[in-house]
Amino acid sequence: MTLSEYVQQVMAEKGLNQADVARNSQGLISDSYLQDIISGKTKRPSLETLKGLAKGLGVSYYDEMLRVASGDPLEKGWTPESLVYALGKIVRSDALTDAVQQLVKMPEEEIQSVSRRLKRSKK
Numbered sequence: 001m002t003l004s005e006y007v008q009q010v011m012a013e014k015g016l017n018q019a020d021v022a023r024n025s026q027g028l029i030s031d032s033y034l035q036d037i038i039s040g041k042t043k044r045p046s047l048e049t050l051k052g053l054a055k056g057l058g059v060s061y062y063d064e065m066l067r068v069a070s071g072d073p074l075e076k077g078w079t080p081e082s083l084v085y086a087l088g089k090i091v092r093s094d095a096l097t098d099a100v101q102q103l104v105k106m107p108e109e110e111i112q113s114v115s116r117r118l119k120r121s122k123k
Helices: 003-014 017-022 031-039 049-058 061-069 080-092 094-105 108-122
Strands: none
Touching: 003 017, 003 049, 003 061, 003 094, 003 108, 017 049, 031 049, 049 061, 049 080, 080 094
């Protein structure tokens, strides 16, 4: 996962926009510089910028941000923040609630098949 992909994923999971991230960083990263990171224009920001980005996103600088920035893969799974965000979306959406209720009743092979179809449709 690239730094750009990671930033976009965390922002989506937490419902943040660029202005939120810049504001949360308390002046350590600007909205325009964040756009450069998201667009992939800036691939290797300074350590100070990564600290600001982590603060702006509300993630752990040492556990997540440095690993992503250095190219180390993050483990698949849920962070506490992404789980809370996902559960909130499920609770607020009748369609998502119905989909999750149907998925939990399916055998694992069917769930994997649905997951593959969803991934292909995203491309």
